[in-house]
Amino acid sequence: MSRTVIEPKHESIASQFRSAIRSGEIEIGAELPSEAALVEVFGVARGTIRQALATLRNEGLIQTSRGRRPVVCSTPLEQSIDDFFSFSSWVRAQGKVPGQRTLEISRRLAARGTDSPSDLPEGEYLVHLVRLRLIDGLPCMIERTTFHDSIGQQLLQFDPDSGSIFEYLIEQGAQLDQGTHIVDAVPANRLDAEQLEMEVGSPILRVRRTTTDASGQVLEYSEDRYRSDRASIRIHNSRANSASVSTASRRANTFAQS
Amino acid sequence: MSRTVIEPKHESIASQFRSAIRSGEIEIGAELPSEAALVEVFGVARGTIRQALATLRNEGLIQTSRGRRPVVCSTPLEQSIDDFFSFSSWVRAQGKVPGQRTLEISRRLAARGTDSPSDLPEGEYLVHLVRLRLIDGLPCMIERTTFHDSIGQQLLQFDPDSGSIFEYLIEQGAQLDQGTHIVDAVPANRLDAEQLEMEVGSPILRVRRTTTDASGQVLEYSEDRYRSDRASIRIHNSRANSASVSTASRRANTFAQS
């Protein structure tokens, strides 16, 4: 059962540089060897080296341009896209301990006029889940999630108090591929105030998420309400040249909209 | 002076598909021709075709995998990273009219303990600018920006009431390469309430931005305070295979952090 798939050469080369850069072994601003030199060192064709460099460039780790050697960029931080979908993953990435308390779970027929999003199907069963999420034991966020039944079914075999639903679903093979998040600020309602231990009307950072599979089918809708003094969202973007070839690294687009 | 640089074949091919997909000429979910077929059609080597497809994949327009033809993804929307830096660009992308009213502009010595960020240098001149930003004439956001003097100098020749500082600076050749945005929710203060025509304590969506050049030098710090019912932030991300080669398209990383 050793899941070791053969790793392509270009990915192997890329990951060597990736960790060397992230560990600081290669300093920011330093130049990488020329492609020709790398061809010698690794004993591969130039195309393979270029594939590896393209991956790094695509990840924002290096910059390249004609006539100049590749240069290590200022740190783009190491952070997984998963962190944006999974509260647990996100909190752990901060070196803190995620927690949760389930407030409500139900499976019911989708109905018009509920607070469920228009994109989830009507006339089908939906699974609703409301959880209070904690960081190091402190109430931080209230999460209201609605799952498409195909996913909701799998949830019945999962204890929502035990950890990350997102990670569980991925393990189960769910195709959670794309997400759209809308972020705004709203006043705290009574439930927020009660559970998050704050005053009614205080600012809440609200993140509404729609998750779809690759084909665009909506699988999950979520509304997360954060106690704003205990969480914020960080977005990093750069104008680095796009590039790279292949490998299953993750990608993200960011933009603002009214 | 015709700035027409020769366009690489792979980019030319990529842009043909890009516009065909965005215009809907090629439908979502449709398959693209096989690489072999494209080699015939365009009369180029397979590597060039793969380069073009890699660009599209990297932009989230298509998905590829072994044994299957490339598939057009569900729309990732057309939106520029510029929109995330430039209020004007952002508003115009919505088909609305951006506006601004300068509340304050000053150039003074950086001092410890001011509200300026720790990353901007002390003991140098900084240019401060406070503007009220409007959408279709309605107050929407208050923007407090602090510029590094190298950029602030150029600002003295710019009328801040006339439009987009960001676009002006880019035109002037400023190297605004990377941005980190921190988003949270805070109560409106007196200035917010006055200018944005809302009540003190109502939720404000706050975006704090630090912009640096490629080397990491901080060039600008900005705090934008949005009237939350008139603006929100939308973030789209996908797990599409990273990939592509070359071309100066833009890239963005997104992640959440405490």
Add this chain to the structure above:
DNA sequence: CAGTGGTCTAGACCACTCG
């Protein structure tokens, strides 16, 4: 099984950077 994309090689020419 045939078709298809992922990986890799080997060699070429060009545009740009820098000493």
Add this chain to the structure above:
DNA sequence: GAGTGGTCTAGACCACTGA
């Protein structure tokens, strides 16, 4: 002008998909 990355070609083998 030497070094370097960007572009392109031609051909090869493998892994996976689907009929």
